[in-house]
Amino acid sequence: MSRRKFLHQAGALASGLLLHQQLLAAFNSGIQQTVNIGFIGCGDRGRGILHIMRELPAVFRVTAVCDVLDFRLQEMLKDAPGVKSYKDHRKLLEDKEVHAVIIATPLNLHYSIAADALAAGKHVFLEKTMTYNIPEAAKLVQLAKQHPAQVLQVGHQYRYVPLYFKVKEMIEKGYLGKITHIDCRWDRNWNWRRNVPAGYSDKQVNWRMYKAYSGGLVAELLSHQIDFINWAFDTHPDEVLGTGGIDFYKDGRETFDNVQVILRYNKENMIGNFGATCGNSREGYIFKLKGTKGTVALLVNSGIFYPEPETRKELQVVDGVSGATKIEWNTDGGIPILKEKGKDGTWYALKDFHQCITEKKQPTSNVITGATTAVCVHLANAAAYTHTIQKWKPSYNFSS
Incomplete structure (x- = not known):
C-alpha cells in the first residue's frame, strides 16, 4: 500500500469525532414541524422509546397511547398524563389528530397493526423484527408500495x-x-x-x-x-x-x-x-x-x-x-x-423518522x-x- x-x-x-459532530448538526438543522404521535404497545420498549423521545427537540407530541393490558396502559399514562388512551388500536387509528404511530407490541402483532396503520393513512415506526414470519414480510412490502406517501421505518437503529x-x-x-x-x-x-x-x-x-x-x-x-x-x-x-x-x-x-x-x-x-x-x-x-x-x-x-x-x-x-x-x-x-x-441509537432513529416524514424521504431502515x-x-x-x-x-x- x-x-x-x-x-x-x-x-x-x-x-x-468530526463525523459525529457533523451528523448531529445535520439532524438539528432539519425542519422542526411537530408530528403528533400515538403509541401502540406500552410495555418496556414502548415506554423506553417515549423516554428517549423526550430528549429530542420538540418535534414530536404524544397525543394517544394504546395497550390491551390495563396495567401497561396505566403505567404509560403515568409517563404521559392527559393523553387519550385506547385498548383497541383501531380506535386510536381513527383519531385524526394522530399523524404517526410507534408500534411496540409482541412480534406476532406487528404485521396486522402496521397494515391497519397504513390503511388509516398513518406514518409508521415499527419495532424490530419487522414481521413474525416471511409471508408477512412479503405482504407488508406490497402494502407499503401501495402507500408511497407514508413513511414506514423499522427499528433497526444501528443504521x-x-x-x-x-x-x-x-x-x-x-x-x-x-x-x-x-x-x-x-x-x-x-x-x-x-x-x-x-x-x-x-x-x-x-x-x-x-x-x-x-x-x-x-x-x-x-x-x-x-x-x-x-x-x-x-x-x-x-x-x-x-x-x-x-x-x-x-x-x-x-x-x-x-x-x-x-x-x-x-x-x-x-x-x-x-x-x-x-x-x-x-x-x-x-x-x-x-x-x-x-x-x-x-x-x-x-x-x-x-x-x-x-x-x-x-x-x-x-x-x-x-x-x-x-x-x-x-x-x-x-x-x-x-x-x-x-447517544442511544433510538435517538438517532427517531430523529430520522421525523425528517423522513417532514421531508418526504425514505428511511435508511425501511x-x-x-x-x-x-x-x-x-x-x-x-x-x-x-x-x-x-x-x-x-x-x-x-x-x-
Whole structure:
C-alpha cells in the first residue's frame, strides 16, 4: 500500500469525532414541524422509546397511547398524563389528530397493526423484527408500495448511529482488507422474565418465551447485528445453520435460552457467527469484524480498530511522517473509532423518522431492509428448531 493511501487512512481514522459532530448538526438543522404521535404497545420498549423521545427537540407530541393490558396502559399514562388512551388500536387509528404511530407490541402483532396503520393513512415506526414470519414480510412490502406517501421505518437503529456509519465506511474503503469472519454475541445472566401481576397470564406478559408470539433471542437481540451486516455489505446470507436449546431455565418457556446461528454469505466469501445465552453475562455484547488488514471490535456505542501486525507497522511509519494526522493508540494497540460515545441509537432513529416524514424521504431502515432481516431471523430460527440448513430463495429479494 502506498504512503499516500496510508496518510489518507490515518486522517480518516482520526476523524470519527468530526463525523459525529457533523451528523448531529445535520439532524438539528432539519425542519422542526411537530408530528403528533400515538403509541401502540406500552410495555418496556414502548415506554423506553417515549423516554428517549423526550430528549429530542420538540418535534414530536404524544397525543394517544394504546395497550390491551390495563396495567401497561396505566403505567404509560403515568409517563404521559392527559393523553387519550385506547385498548383497541383501531380506535386510536381513527383519531385524526394522530399523524404517526410507534408500534411496540409482541412480534406476532406487528404485521396486522402496521397494515391497519397504513390503511388509516398513518406514518409508521415499527419495532424490530419487522414481521413474525416471511409471508408477512412479503405482504407488508406490497402494502407499503401501495402507500408511497407514508413513511414506514423499522427499528433497526444501528443504521442511524454515527459509530456504525463510520464502520460501514471503513468496510467500504478497505481499511479492514478482505473480511472473512464475523463474531457476534449478546449474552446475559438473567431469565428474561417480567413479573406477572394478578389477573394476567404469563403468555400476556412474557410473550417472548412463547413461539406463537416471539422469535426469541434471535429476533429480539441478534437481529440488530444481522441487520447491520446486511446493510454494511449490501448483502444477505445464502445458507443458515443453527442450534439451540432450553439449557438452563426449565420454567415452561418455549423459545431457546441458548442459541447459536451461522450465516454463510457466498458472494462475500464470509461467515457470520451470531449467538446469545441467558446463562452467562461475562462477554455481554460482542461484535467483531475480522479482515486481512485488521479487526473492528464494537460495543453498542464505542468501537476500536485493531490493525494486523503488517498494517500496524505501515500505520506507525505514516504516523511519523511530517504533517500526518497523529493516530491515538489505546493500551491494547487499537485505534478508537470515535473519541466520544454517541447517544442511544433510538435517538438517532427517531430523529430520522421525523425528517423522513417532514421531508418526504425514505428511511435508511425501511420496509425492504426490514423484510430482508425478518427473513434472516425466520431462517435462523427455522434452522435452530428443525436442525436443518435453510437456503435463501430468489423470492426473498424484495427490492428486485
